[in-house]
Amino acid sequence: MTRFMDIHHMEGGVSAKDVAAAHDADLATQGDFGVNYLKYWVDEEAGKIFCLVEAPDAETANAVxxxxxxxxADEIYPISSEG
Structure with missing residues (x-):
């Protein structure tokens, strides 16, 4: 599987609580797609969400x-390793 970093741009900001709930929903759904959401980061003020995921491809990650x-995700990039 490939690791991807996806980026969401939420106009008007986003709450960490809402992102945590969305992540929980991803975790509950990911098994249906053979995907593994590993970690996420939030910039509430800027409305940015970053998700680290292992998936067969970018579209399958987004399907979750x-x-x-x-x-x-608005953007999704394959990554080769963590630094």
Whole structure:
């Protein structure tokens, strides 16, 4: 599987509580797709969410988001390693 970093841009900001709930929904859904959401980071004020995920491909990673809560990533990048 490939690791990806996805980025969500939420106009008007986002609350850490709402992101935690969305992440929980991803975790509950990911098994249906063979995906593993590993970690996420939030910049509440800027409305940015970053998700680290292992998935067969970018579309499958986004399919989990789509089914779990409907908030697909605006950007998604394959990454080779953590620094």
């Amino acid at each position: 988001h789509r089914k779990a809560h409907g908030l697909v």
